[in-house]
Amino acid sequence: MKTLLKLNTSIFGENGYSSRLTQAFVARWLAVHPGRALIERDLATTPVPHLTAEVFAGFSAPPGERSPAQQAAVEASDALIDELKRADVLVIGLPMYNFGVPSTLKAYFDYISRAGETFRYTEQGPEGLLTGKQAYVFATRGGVYAGVSSDTETIYVRQLLSFLGIRDIEFVYAEGLGRGDAARTAAFESAARVIEQVTDTSRLAA
Ligand SMILES: Cc1cc2nc3c(=O)[nH]c(=O)nc-3n(C[C@H](O)[C@H](O)[C@H](O)COP(=O)(O)O)c2cc1C
Numbered sequence: 001m002k003t004l005l006k007l008n009t010s011i012f013g014e015n016g017y018s019s020r021l022t023q024a025f026v027a028r029w030l031a032v033h034p035g036r037a038l039i040e041r042d043l044a045t046t047p048v049p050h051l052t053a054e055v056f057a058g059f060s061a062p063p064g065e066r067s068p069a070q071q072a073a074v075e076a077s078d079a080l081i082d083e084l085k086r087a088d089v090l091v092i093g094l095p096m097y098n099f100g101v102p103s104t105l106k107a108y109f110d111y112i113s114r115a116g117e118t119f120r121y122t123e124q125g126p127e128g129l130l131t132g133k134q135a136y137v138f139a140t141r142g143g144v145y146a147g148v149s150s151d152t153e154t155i156y157v158r159q160l161l162s163f164l165g166i167r168d169i170e171f172v173y174a175e176g177l178g179r180g181d182a183a184r185t186a187a188f189e190s191a192a193r194v195i196e197q198v199t200d201t202s203r204l205a206a
Contacts, residue, residue: 003037004029005087009102010095010140011044017177018093021138021191025091025172028199039083043104048080049073051110059114077111081118089134090166094153096141101153109160118164128165135161135169136198138191142178146171170198 006026010016014023026038049055058070059077066074084090095102112118119128137157145151154171161169174191176183 001035001037002033002088003039003086004089004091005039005083006041006091006093007105007108008040008042008093009044009105010093011097011102013042013044016093016095017140017174017188018095018138021140021172021174021188021195022091022093024192025136025138025195025199028195029089029091032199037086039087041083043108044102047104048076048107048111050107060116077114078117080108080112081114084112084118084130087133089136090161092135092137092157094137094139094157096139096143096145096153099150099152101156113160113164126163128163130165133166133168135166137169137171139171139173139175140177141173141175144175146173146175170194172198 004026006022008014008016008019008022010019013019030036030038054067054070055073058066058074061070063071063074092105094105097103100106115121118130119126121127139146139153146154158169158171161167172191172194174187176187
């Protein structure tokens with residue numbers, strides 16, 4: 001069954017602008033694909049722990065040689081990766097906090113980027129294993145950065161997802177949210193138009 005995984009990361013929960021956009025996308029997607037599966041994960045309310053050397057060592061240790069703490073971390077990582085593997089469509093709410101991605105998203109990426117699971121090393125270099133998926137990233141910012149070199153968020157998220165094999169990525173921006181009501185309304189209307197376009201039945205795979 002076609003499955004959508006929604007990852008929210010706003011510290012403002014469902015009131016976060018990125019969360020409102022991911023929800024708007026999900027509502028449209030489910031309307032277009034009735035009966036399809038939705039997995040929701042809020043990394044702000046249920047954060048993934050920071051990666052440690054012990055946990056990282058546990059990721060590559062044989063099961064019988066892991067400490068209980070390493071085993072628990074591997075099982076948590078496996079569960080996150082299983083969600084990702086089940087998803088055909090990945091939707092990420094991406095606020096900008098202090099010029100970067102929410103630290104909760106970075107911690108999540110550190111837990112799901114695992115050799116042999118989501119990528120592998122080959123003689124030609126690393127190869128992503130999460131192929132055949134689409135990603136929609138809803139980037140919300142107080143300022144305006146899309147398309148300029150200081151938008152390191154877009155570069156980083158695209159690079160990380162591509163590394164894992166997810167190359168079909170659409171970034172939807174709502175920017176200037178800190179520049180007053182008119183700018184905020186315009187940003188939301190623009191993002192809503194993109195959501196309408198990208199969820200158009202003719203563009204969504206069956
Ligand atoms: C702690 C914090 C740091 C922020 N840093 C930036 C920033 O570096 N650049 C920017 O344009 N906006 C910044 N903002 C504004 C947010 O990007 C904006 O409020 C956006 O709506 C956040 O998405 P959210 O509402 O989904 O949480 C910051 C907001 C907060 C709360």
